[in-house]
Amino acid sequence: MRSTARVRRGRGLAAVLAMAALALGVSGCDGYDSTSPASARKHVAASGPAAFAKGPQGTVDCRKAKCVALTFDAGPSVRTPQILAILARYHVHATFFTLGKNHVMVHPQMVRDMAAQGHEIETLTWSHQILTKISKAEIRKEITEGRDAVQKVTGVRPTLLRPPQGRTSDTVTAIAKDLGMAEVVWSANGADYKTTDSALITKRILAQTKPDGIILLHDLVDPTNVGYNGTVAAVPGIISALQARGYTFVTVSQLLAPGTPQPGKVYK
The missing domain is CATH 1.20.5 (Single alpha-helices involved in coiled-coils or other helix-helix interfaces)
Known part of the structure; x- marks a missing residue:
C-alpha cells in the first residue's frame, strides 16, 4: 500500500x-518578456501630448475605459478599401502593421488613405522574414527598410514593429531598441490565415478579447483561398459585438497613453 x-x-x-x-x-x-498596456501607461513622456483616443463621448482614457486595439497585419492589399470602409462606418481607428515590399511600395495611395482616415501605420518589416532565423545585419535591414517605406509614403516614421509571426528574441529586441522602436505582439488571434470561415474567425476573437487586448487580423489576399479571405466579412461582427460589450476601439499608441512606447519593449 x-x-x-x-x-x-x-x-x-x-x-x-x-x-x-x-x-x-x-x-x-x-525569448522575450512582454509589457502589458497597463504597465506601459506608467511610462509617461516628460513632454508632448498623450495620444488619447477620441470617442463618441469625447476623449477616451484607457486607464478608465474598457479599451481594445484592432490591428491588421501584412497589407495593404486590394482588400484594404473594404476594411477602411467598414472601420469608417463604425467610427473605429485601427493600427496597420504593413509590409514594405509588394505592399506599401505597390499600394502607396492606400497607405495615404489609411493615414488620412486617422489610422496608425506601423511596420511588419520589409518582406516578412522571420527575424529569429536571420543574421543581425538582415534583421536590421528588414526593420529599417520596412520602416522607411512607410515614412517615404506618409512622411511619418513608424515607431512600432510587429515581428513577423510574433517571433522575437533578445537579439531582435536589442536591434529594435537601437533603431528607436518598440515591438507589439497580440493577445487575441483570429487565426484568419487558417480558415475562410468568417463566423469562426469572429468566434475566436470574441472568446479571447479582454480589456487592454490587442487583436490580430490580416489585411492580405490569399491566392490559394486557404485563409485571409474570410477576414473582411468577420470585421463588422467583431466590432459590433465588442462595442455592445462596452469596448472602445483605439490604436495601439492610444492604448498605451498617457504612456509612450519605449524602444526595446515588447507590448502584449
Whole structure:
C-alpha cells in the first residue's frame, strides 16, 4: 500500500513538473518578456501630448475605459478599401502593421488613405522574414527598410514593429531598441490565415478579447483561398459585438497613453 501510494505521489509530482516545464516553455519560447498596456501607461513622456483616443463621448482614457486595439497585419492589399470602409462606418481607428515590399511600395495611395482616415501605420518589416532565423545585419535591414517605406509614403516614421509571426528574441529586441522602436505582439488571434470561415474567425476573437487586448487580423489576399479571405466579412461582427460589450476601439499608441512606447519593449 505504501509503495503504491509513493508511486502515485511520484507520478503526480512528475505530472506537475512536466506541466510546469511546459508552461515555462510556452511563456519563454519566443525569448522575450512582454509589457502589458497597463504597465506601459506608467511610462509617461516628460513632454508632448498623450495620444488619447477620441470617442463618441469625447476623449477616451484607457486607464478608465474598457479599451481594445484592432490591428491588421501584412497589407495593404486590394482588400484594404473594404476594411477602411467598414472601420469608417463604425467610427473605429485601427493600427496597420504593413509590409514594405509588394505592399506599401505597390499600394502607396492606400497607405495615404489609411493615414488620412486617422489610422496608425506601423511596420511588419520589409518582406516578412522571420527575424529569429536571420543574421543581425538582415534583421536590421528588414526593420529599417520596412520602416522607411512607410515614412517615404506618409512622411511619418513608424515607431512600432510587429515581428513577423510574433517571433522575437533578445537579439531582435536589442536591434529594435537601437533603431528607436518598440515591438507589439497580440493577445487575441483570429487565426484568419487558417480558415475562410468568417463566423469562426469572429468566434475566436470574441472568446479571447479582454480589456487592454490587442487583436490580430490580416489585411492580405490569399491566392490559394486557404485563409485571409474570410477576414473582411468577420470585421463588422467583431466590432459590433465588442462595442455592445462596452469596448472602445483605439490604436495601439492610444492604448498605451498617457504612456509612450519605449524602444526595446515588447507590448502584449
